[in-house]
Amino acid sequence: MGQESSVIHDKCGVETTIAVVGGKWKPMILYALLSGPRRFGELTRLIPEITQRMLTLQLRELEEDEVITREIYKQVPPKVEYSLTPLGRTVEPILSFMQQWGEHFTNTRATSEGHSRDQRRDEL
Amino acid sequence: MGQESSVIHDKCGVETTIAVVGGKWKPMILYALLSGPRRFGELTRLIPEITQRMLTLQLRELEEDEVITREIYKQVPPKVEYSLTPLGRTVEPILSFMQQWGEHFTNTRATSEGHSRDQRRDEL
């Protein structure tokens, strides 16, 4: 009883996943960290389009989510290294799945026809 | 040569996936459609918090991405039905993976400690 419409209160893990690994920059940041610890400056060079501001903000969020760690070496000039946590390493498979589905999606649509909603997701 | 920094131009499928199934409403809409075709009014009842405007916008995007179809029955009062396309049905597994990773993430963090970034993703 009470399932009259079975309303969806599906604040599901999907949202969580998107919140943690989604967005414009986090996938690239995480991808950059898969190969090992990186310094702030390295990340800006690996992801040239990102601003310092956004990199800082995204790194702080990832850190708060315990997906990465931030290690400060007390020295001059300053050195800070970012690394994936064990939890952070579990993102690799999910990113991989999302990547694959995204490519499948793009390929499927590319075959049958070619119109696009925003600025062509497959442009680069 | 030329791979000096191996810059990440990873406008990868991850972004595509997020663009198609991500966001605040699309997962719920897709979930609602997994069980079969739904009318506009049904969807608003299944997802009470969504506004008509957002439901319309999201449905249009999903339609343009060929994830769903929109069938208009010419009659009075008007009747419109939304259904998943075959491509749309392929989202089920990826949504499932994202769901599972999101729950794993939440559980992992819940055990060791309890602080949160935004308004607790696991609140409901």
Place this chain on the structure above:
DNA sequence: CGGGATCCAACATGATACTG
């Protein structure tokens, strides 16, 4: 019933300059 049109608030992101 199933929207479209308009206006507005909130948030995400960008540009630029400055600092310990």
Place this chain on the structure above:
DNA sequence: CAGTATCATGTTGGATCCCG
């Protein structure tokens, strides 16, 4: 080097009213 601070803009979502 690794940020912070400030300001401007873009994008998203909500509220409300109207229409075939």
